[in-house]
Amino acid sequence: MKSLTLLPVGYPLRAKSEDISPFLTTDDPTLFQHYARSQWTGLIVKEGDFLFDSLLFPDYAFRAIIVKPNESQISKNTEIVLFSEETPDPPITQSQELVQLSDIIGQEQAKEKCQVIAKFLKNPDLVQSVWAPRNILFWGPPGNGKTMMARALSQTTSYTMFLIKASDLLGVYAGDGARKIKNLYVEARKKAPAIVFIDELDSIALKRSYQSIRGDVIELVNALLGEMDGVEKNQGVVTIGSTNQPKILDSAILSRFEELIEFKLPNAEERKKILEKYASTSPIQFNAVQWNFIVQETQKWSARDLKEKIIKNAIHNAILQENSQISLADIKIIMRKTTTLKESLPHYS
Ligand SMILES: Nc1ncnc2c1ncn2[C@@H]1O[C@H](COP(=O)(O)OP(=O)(O)OP(=O)(O)O)[C@@H](O)[C@H]1O
Numbered sequence: 001m002k003s004l005t006l007l008p009v010g011y012p013l014r015a016k017s018e019d020i021s022p023f024l025t026t027d028d029p030t031l032f033q034h035y036a037r038s039q040w041t042g043l044i045v046k047e048g049d050f051l052f053d054s055l056l057f058p059d060y061a062f063r064a065i066i067v068k069p070n071e072s073q074i075s076k077n078t079e080i081v082l083f084s085e086e087t088p089d090p091p092i093t094q095s096q097e098l099v100q101l102s103d104i105i106g107q108e109q110a111k112e113k114c115q116v117i118a119k120f121l122k123n124p125d126l127v128q129s130v131w132a133p134r135n136i137l138f139w140g141p142p143g144n145g146k147t148m149m150a151r152a153l154s155q156t157t158s159y160t161m162f163l164i165k166a167s168d169l170l171g172v173y174a175g176d177g178a179r180k181i182k183n184l185y186v187e188a189r190k191k192a193p194a195i196v197f198i199d200e201l202d203s204i205a206l207k208r209s210y211q212s213i214r215g216d217v218i219e220l221v222n223a224l225l226g227e228m229d230g231v232e233k234n235q236g237v238v239t240i241g242s243t244n245q246p247k248i249l250d251s252a253i254l255s256r257f258e259e260l261i262e263f264k265l266p267n268a269e270e271r272k273k274i275l276e277k278y279a280s281t282s283p284i285q286f287n288a289v290q291w292n293f294i295v296q297e298t299q300k301w302s303a304r305d306l307k308e309k310i311i312k313n314a315i316h317n318a319i320l321q322e323n324s325q326i327s328l329a330d331i332k333i334i335m336r337k338t339t340t341l342k343e344s345l346p347h348y349s
């Protein structure tokens with residue numbers, strides 16, 4: 001075997017009450033390589049296999065995550081690497097998209113909260129105080145600016161923002177998710193003041209009864225609870241979660257959020273502003289469209305619906321038809337098509 005990367009996974013077999021296992025690390029990769037070769041030379045390993053320590057930490061498990069070539073024998077020359085806890089995981093990304101708070105139409109309560117968060121994060125004394133915002137939940141129906149608000153918040157350069165999708169935290173291996181949460185907060189604390197934005201939180205932090213479907217989700221939720229409580233020193237890190245369905249969230253997670261901010265469907269005035277805003281950036285001109293008519297017909301439509309289903313489709317249609325302008329009649333046709341599609345979908349609301 002040429003090379004082998006090992007992920008420390010702890011004690012996969014343990015008594016129920018025992019704590020999640022420590023994450024093993026080394027300051028001396030060469031020494032670890034000697035140590036690993038001394039006990040596993042001769043073993044044939046393929047990706048996904050577990051290797052159990054029999055020397056210093058009896059039964060501590062490592063998972064072979066990269067084996068080159070796959071399914072080969074460990075020799076005295078195999079390069080053996082311990083996957084490092086310091087290695088940041090790919091989903092921990094900093095937002096690049098340019099959106100300002102002023103681009104968001106409506107959602108005034110959320111905007112005000114974001115201004116408060118930004119003020120705290122810009123002031124080193126304030127951010128250390130017990131009054132600093134800590135855990136905030138954005139909730140509401142899809143497409144009304146939760147993720148957009150997080151992006152806008154990340155545009156201020158005086159702090160770092162970690163934007164992650166909760167489903168990206170679920171790993172392939174047991175313990176992966178908990179480790180990713182830990183890494184995420186280690187990184188956030190290093191870069192404090194910082195915001196950790198966990199999008200689509202409901203995909204992991206489900207009620208306990210649902211969690212049993214995936215055992216590792218329980219570990220992940222426990223890791224997240226620990227970070228939200230700030231058992232470790234956590235000053236300067238604000239967590240913002242986002243979900244469509246707070247009702248299905250784990251009650252322990254839900255109770256950690258000091259504030260639940262609702263993102264509502266746009267009202268008539270906001271719908272008009274949204275339509276006008278996106279129409280104004282269209283490459284094809286909207287010709288004297290009476291937006292009031294469309295506003296009346298689009299109750300319960302989200303901002304995303306208005307942008308994507310009306311404005312975007314109207315532009316695509318005009319391009320296809322080689323029209324140089326878009327009229328109200330064109331939009332009516334598009335809306336009729338969209339509405340029919342909506343009605344034909346069983347659970348669309
Ligand atoms: N309040 C708003 N003002 C202007 N544009 C908006 C607004 N809300 C949403 N949009 C537009 O719709 C797009 C989708 O919105 P966003 O991704 O923020 O929704 P979300 O609330 O995070 O939805 P989901 O719950 O599905 O994740 C945005 O990128 C933006 O173009």
Ligand SMILES: [Mg+2]
Nearest residue numbers: 146147199242
């Ligand atoms: Mg979103």
